[in-house]
Amino acid sequence: AQSVAQPEDQVNVAEGNPLTVKCTYSVSGNPYLFWYVQYPNRGLQFLLKYITGDNLVKGSYGFEAEFNKSQTSFHLKKPSALVSDSALYFCAVRDWDDKIIFGKGTRLHILP
Amino acid sequence: DAGVIQSPRHEVTEMGQEVTLRCKPISGHNSLFWYRQTMMRGLELLIYFNNNVPIDDSGMPEDRFSAKMPNASFSTLKIQPSEPRDSAVYFCASSLGRSSGANVLTFGAGSRLTVL
Numbered sequence: 013a014q015s016v017a018q019p020e021d022q023v024n025v026a027e028g029n030p031l032t033v034k035c036t037y038s039v040s041g042n043p044y045l046f047w048y049v050q051y052p053n054r055g056l057q058f059l060l061k062y063i064t065g066d067n068l069v070k071g072s073y074g075f076e077a078e079f080n081k082s083q084t085s086f087h088l089k090k091p092s093a094l095v096s097d098s099a100l101y102f103c104a105v106r107d108w109d110d111k112i113i114f115g116k117g118t119r120l121h122i123l124p
Numbered sequence: 125d126a127g128v129i130q131s132p133r134h135e136v137t138e139m140g141q142e143v144t145l146r147c148k149p150i151s152g153h154n155s156l157f158w159y160r161q162t163m164m165r166g167l168e169l170l171i172y173f174n175n176n177v178p179i180d181d182s183g184m185p186e187d188r189f190s191a192k193m194p195n196a197s198f199s200t201l202k203i204q205p206s207e208p209r210d211s212a213v214y215f216c217a218s219s220l221g222r223s224s225g226a227n228v229l230t231f232g233a234g235s236r237l238t239v240l
Contacts, residue, residue, distance in 0.1 A: 048229075053233075109180065111172060114159075115166070
């Protein structure tokens with residue numbers, strides 16, 4: 013079965029520093045991978061996706077993610093963190109039958 | 125488009141009562157998902173529909189839970205009888221499905237359920 017793991021429950025980064033939120037996946041075929049963000053008392057919002065092509069995917073709010081097939085990873089990155097980036101981030105994978113499976117989420121704290 | 129619309133936003137009920145959560149997906153989207161979010165278990169997929177047909181309900185925790193999608197613009201998630209452990213935020217999400225190539229989900233704002 014497809015699965016996705018986010019090894020860190022929380023990540024703390026100083027404002028202006030680069031950030032990375034980690035995600036690894038397990039799929040039987042070609043992976044369709046996603047990142048979503050959740051702000052307090054809101055639903056999840058789509059950030060970016062990888063289907064095929066360039067391993068570096070650019071998304072909303074200056075975020076990007078790097079697909080690494082050999083390491084089965086899809087880490088979320090941003091060159092310079094903002095306090096407003098503080099939120100809960102979810103990695104997700106599309107299953108063979110179109111199910112979208114989410115990781116447990118990583119809480120990102122950007123410290124001013 | 126107003127996005128995915130869920131109601132009620134908040135529900136407080138007593139154990140044993142029936143709870144019905146409602147969802148209106150984005151017009152034109154043909155896939156609909158129900159998720160449950162708790163601190164302990166994260167975001168769990170309960171059931172999803174494609175073209176109004178339930179495809180996978182393996183995530184529905186018990187027979188107390190049921191979901192329907194009578195038409196393309198409406199879905200319900202019902203819990204009967206409700207229990208305190210059902211307290212969670214329930215999200216509905218819709219997408220264009222495989223036809224879009226990537227199944228990007230649009231989420232509603234969620235229904236926060238508290239069972240006393």
